[in-house]
Amino acid sequence: MRSSSPVWKMIMCSLLLVLAGGCSGEPDEAGEGLPRRTIPPPTDEPYVSVAIDNHFHDIHVEDDISIAFEQGFIVKNQGSNLHNVTIPEIDLSKDIRPGQQVDLLGDRLEPGTYSIVCKYHASEGMVGSITVRSE
Ligand SMILES: [Cu+2]
Structure with a gap:
């Protein structure tokens, strides 16, 4: 551009x-x-990944996304299909209906790297990864 x-x-x-x-x-x-x-990424607001049909935005594995521990993490379903957030490392699996979101603010992720998988569309590549920094 x-x-x-x-x-x-x-x-x-x-x-x-x-x-x-x-x-x-x-x-x-x-x-x-x-x-x-x-512009630095905001550290006092949760990091948001948008789920569309059938893909997670902004948590691509190759992008090596990391967030601060305090930030929290939200996945919003802005598609028209039912999606899901499965994080095997913490045994979490939550469906997200269109227009809904999964908010991990109150269920904070400990520092570490997590796989984010939509159990319905993993075979289509609807997977991602996020690292929570310790600082
Ligand atoms: Cu999905």
């Missing part, structure tokens, strides 16, 4: 609005003394 596209500017403007509490609508190529930086 070209950095000068209107969509990209709109996205960046929205981010600036959230981060800086204001946005002029003008591109700010020179900056105003604020260091440009990559």
